[in-house]
Amino acid sequence: MKLVLFDVDGTISDSQAQICAAMDYGFTELGLPVPPRAAILSIVGLSLPEAVARLVPDQPPAVQDRIVAYYKQSYMAHRKVEPAPLYPGAAELLHRLAAREDIFLGVATGKSRRGLEALIAHHGLEGLFFTRQVADDHPSKPHPAMVEAALAETGVAPGAAVMIGDTSYDIEMGRAAGVATIGVAWGYHPVADLVAAGAGRLVADFAALEAALEEFLGESA
Known part of the structure; x- marks a missing residue:
């Protein structure tokens, strides 16, 4: 897994x-x-x-x-x-990933548990995430505690895990936990910041993200 x-x-x-x-x-x-x-x-x-x-x-x-x-x-x-919208293509990709039998899907977010649960409920994402790591339970990113807790909960080794995010904090957190990282270009930090943080891959849209994940999942099999 x-x-x-x-x-x-x-x-x-x-x-x-x-x-x-x-x-x-x-x-x-x-x-x-x-x-x-x-x-x-x-x-x-x-x-x-x-x-x-x-x-x-x-x-x-x-x-x-x-x-x-x-x-x-x-x-x-x-x-x-007016709840925050999902990016176009996000829900579809999440549902496809959750349907796979070879992965655990999870989130590691600076949101509170209440905020995350409200977002999940509003957008019909219930049941997709095996592990939910939130700000209530951990030090702030880029401390690796969220990723480490997700690894412990799922029993997955760092070499078989990947952290996906739009900020340098996400990339630094993933690297500190020893997992692969993918930076997305549509978020709130400039791509240059993701590069400086050491992102393993950069993607411009959800189609490119899905392709990068297929490659990662194949390599880590």
């Missing part, structure tokens, strides 16, 4: 509108300057407290905690009105 792990935000789901709106709300409520959109997208993938700390390292922990609380409030409100 092999293990195929996906990041969520920026890889499966295009949640940038909700993320930016929630961060805007958190900063505005405290009368703080809202970070540029590029800066907000640069921290997608980190756990929320770590993301906020990177955006405002000069603010005391109490202020950072209030930004986190306002962010969660806004994000949940937006999610109820």
Whole structure:
């Protein structure tokens, strides 16, 4: 058996509108300057407290905690009105992969368990992911804990696993855990960042991703 792990935000789901709106709300409520959109997208993938700390390292922990609380409030409100869409082709590929008998499918995400479960339920992805590693249970990416937990849960060796993501944090996390990595070009970090992080492969669309996975699964058989 092999293990195929996906990041969520920026890889499966295009949640940038909700993320930016929630961060805007958190900063505005405290009368703080809202970070540029590029800066907000640069921290997608980190756990929320770590993301906020990177955006405002000069603010005391109490202020950072209030930004986190306002962010969660806004994000949940937006999610109820307009859940983040999946990228075209994402659901179809996930269903094809989940139907295979030679792999475990999983996610390793900076989202909370509640956020991930809401996304899965909204888009009809129940039953696809054997392992779900979320920010509630682990240190923030790029710490390898999420991938290591997924390997332990499935019993798969690092050489038979691959981490797929759109940020340098995903690539660094996968490499730290000793698994193969695939960077996707449609997400929130520039391709140059994925290259610098050491991505084993880069793909431009879901068709190319599926082809890369077929190659990986064949090589790791």
